[in-house]
Amino acid sequence: MPLSNTLPSSSKTMPLRAGMACVALFLAVQAAHAAPRHPKPIRDAEAKGAKVVATFPAASGLTGWVVSQNGTYSMAFTTADRKTLIVGELIDEKGKNLNDHYADKYFPKAASAGNAGNAVNSSPRPSRARENNR
Template sequence: MRIPIYLSLALGIFASPLVLAEELPDAVKQIEAKGAKIVGSFDAPNGLKGYAAQFQNRGVALYLTPDGKHVLVGSLFDQQGRDLSEKPLEQLVYAPMAKEVWAKMEKTAWIADGKADAPRIVYLFSDPNCPYCNMFWEQARPWVESGKVQLRHIMVGIIREDSPAKSASLLASKDPQKALHDHESAGKASTLKALEKIPAQVQAKLDANLALMNELGLSATPAIFYLDDQQRLQQQQGAPRPELLGKILGKR
């Protein structure tokens, strides 16, 4: 089952107002005044004009009637039952948002698990005290060890009182990749110690990671992000069921 990223992200965070050559019609402005952000326009049949908008955590299609006085909100289907709103919303709303989210994650303080030249990258927000993060780490071993996937752990500290200091310990390590591997491979027997005092530069990294997690509307770890076969950004919350591993990590 595909889990669209746009079902769980606060789209308004990433939206930028559309700059149109002509002013928006008054009927469309009324929808905008209710909180929608118009991000693009597209062709529609029978004299209608389509607008792509972001509203309450999802993409919405607007259809302006030929007289310019009324707006229909929702999906438009043709006589074959095809949703004519799906493609424009994917192109104008979800695809740009996905690229921006991916770029934001690339800039976080993450710890690599796997080869740098692995053909597939998977990000996850990870807490050192999270048993489900450890479960996913174990699940991913065949893909990581074969060089097919690199996991990028965006370290946060939200589960226990010592979680931030443990994440800081990993980030501040001389070899963060080895420190993470030692911690995860040990499981419950891990001897990872929390830092007594977190250096300011490490604290700044943790703060930035947590800020992005909050922006994305996430409240638990692991929160896993990956690109599907169509290069669309997808999310998995929690350790995935075995049958989903192939979608997230690719073919073994």
């Protein structure tokens, strides 16, 4: 009697499942390498010397971006389709300036004397996002 007839049916499908999992993993890795990490408008800014410091989920399906250039931090947003860059104040339906909230949360903190080498940028942290978006 062949060994395959003595194995439980779940053991027979195990190699198939493992093979399918490997193929799925391979395809996921390939897709990740094929898709650019940053949207084109952000890549264009990087080509001009900007450095992406942070990304974050923002209101209404937008993606927020904190970028640094020449010691200055600024904030921008991209649409869900990654094709459009929005620069300026993001105001919610209650009139709250979301840029201030995002700046407090995502802009790097000012470097302290003890860890200046670990800071992303040792320049002082801007106090308000809108001052850096103009």
